[in-house]
Amino acid sequence: MKLTIITAFFALFSVSMILYIFSRIKRETIGFRSAVIWLSLWLGIGFFSLFPGLLDWATRVAQMEVRIFFVLLVAVFILFAIVFNLSSRLDRMQRNLERLVQELAMTNYRQNKN
């Protein structure tokens, strides 16, 4: 484990983000699913910051020549997955909202009618 300023910064930042997520779990301001996603992400970043050798191993396994390309590829993959997940949830929420507004309108209409 070779600790440089940048890896120490990433490790510390990851730890503080993990603590922040735990505080939000405690305050019940984050859902279970989001908490799991973000905890895994920050744990991964913290872990690879402390053990960069593992990153070299993963880069070799992925048959990529440059470590940074591997990191970028993984980052882009994770971001796409998160965006896809968010857009799906947003679509579902929008549909629910539309149904709710229609239901509310019809309920008020029926109440006024009677």
Next chain:
Amino acid sequence: MKVVVTLTALNEAENISDVIHSARANGYECIVVDDGSSDGTREISATLGATVIRHSINLGQGYAVLTSFKAALEEDCDIIIEMDADGQHDPTQIPLFVEKMEETGADIVVGSRILGSNYANAPFFRKTFLPHFTWIINRLTGYRMTDSMCGFRAFKKESLAKVQGVLDAMLEPQYLAAEMFLRFARAGLKVEEVPIDLKERSSGASYKGLVRYGFGVLKAITRVLLDKSYRHLR
């Protein structure tokens, strides 16, 4: 035959009073769905004696039309007229729809702007794209319409009640016309047309961007064709 007129409106305070006046003067009950207006559309409509249903936020015209159908189905009537609140559709033309429905026994009578006398003055985009969209919908449904996108339509209440489940299953209510005809054709509803003349808006601008609307219609058609509930509808 008892007729109920449904109007969907977003910020149409300047136009809606003429439409409601005209409809009520001709003896029709009016249901206005206020789709989240902020300009007093709701108050004006209520003052003029229309039944007002309010969406607390703006959902879009398709959703407002669906809400108006649900409300009209709970009213004591035989025919439900759907028309725009911006003054472009003339309530004095409603008898044309009723007569056509009585003559032909159609479940739906659609107003055709193309068959109307003032179509030559229609905007470029409407003239260019409307026939193509209508052709696509005709090919998919077997209907023989000239204008599938006109918002001036008459529905037999009895027929609309039969397909009430379809109204709840709409995938793209924002682009209602395309999806509605596909599903109604599957349900075996009969469609006829009458020529209508479109009036100019007395004020304000339409909220529909035609290019975006065109893409939306194509998206709606694709989604419906891929939908299991549509394929199993008989």
